[in-house]
Amino acid sequence: MKRLLFVFFIIGFGLLTAKQSASENTAPKFDPKANPALDLKKAISEAKKENKRIILDVGGEWCIWCHRIDEFIGQNEEIYKFMHENYVVLKINYSEENKNENFLAQYPGVKGYPHFFVLEKNGKLLHSQDTGLLEKGKSYDAEKMMDFLKKWVPKERILKKKV
Numbered sequence: 001m002k003r004l005l006f007v008f009f010i011i012g013f014g015l016l017t018a019k020q021s022a023s024e025n026t027a028p029k030f031d032p033k034a035n036p037a038l039d040l041k042k043a044i045s046e047a048k049k050e051n052k053r054i055i056l057d058v059g060g061e062w063c064i065w066c067h068r069i070d071e072f073i074g075q076n077e078e079i080y081k082f083m084h085e086n087y088v089v090l091k092i093n094y095s096e097e098n099k100n101e102n103f104l105a106q107y108p109g110v111k112g113y114p115h116f117f118v119l120e121k122n123g124k125l126l127h128s129q130d131t132g133l134l135e136k137g138k139s140y141d142a143e144k145m146m147d148f149l150k151k152w153v154p155k156e157r158i159l160k161k162k163v
Contacts, residue, residue, distance in 0.1 A: 025074035030060045030091050032098035040103075040123060043088045047121035053154055054121065055087045058104065059114035060095035066114045069131060072140040079145055086153045087118075118152045127152060 043054050059066035073080050083089065092100060094113060107117050108128045116129040134144045 025077070025080045027057075027070035027074060027089075028091055030066065030093040030095070032060075032093045032095055034091075034093060036090075036092050036100050036103040039090055043090045044121065044123045047088045047119075050088070051154060051156060052086055052088050052121060053126070053152060054119040054123070055083070055089045056092050056107075056117040056119065057089055057114055058092045058094055058110065058117065060093055062095055063113045065112075065131070065135075068139055069114050073145075076142055076145075079142060079149070082146065082149055086149065116148075121154070 040054075040056075046052070047054050057066075057069075073083060092103065094100060094104070107125060110128070111130060112132055114131050116131055117125060118127040118129065120126055129148060131140075134140050134148060136144070
């Protein structure tokens with residue numbers, strides 16, 4: 001009986017450890033109660049300090065493709081690392097509960113979710129990205145995603161890494 005309990009303990013511990021390591025790169029959730037204007041101010045401050053650009057990730061917990069893109073990025077170590085080394089990523093909720101219409105009115109309209117806006121470190125809009133163009137099947141294309149991320153990296157960061 002003790003051996004059986006020990007085996008269950010080892011299996012349970014192994015599953016818990018595997019779950020923790022698989023979820024290390026999980027994205028925060030879309031929060032309908034968040035204040036995107038205040039969050040953007042904080043993101044701008046961080047981006048200026050770290051010489052990064054900002055990605056506004058617009059979507060909601062209701063959105064299957066929002067979960068797919070989070071899972072895709074979280075499971076692709078190279079993309080996750082590159083994104084977070086070069087961008088401050090800010091989730092902006094769009095849902096029935098809170099469409100954040102006043103905040104999103106300052107950006108071009110979007111056709112679907114998730115949607116990315118790339119901002120300069122001072123908050124100026126640089127690019128509006130339809131993430132549907134980054135899809136592959138029922139997920140996303142790693143090459144297209146990296147091409148998108150590399151295209152919008154601040155030039156100074158690229159030069160600094162080469163030196």
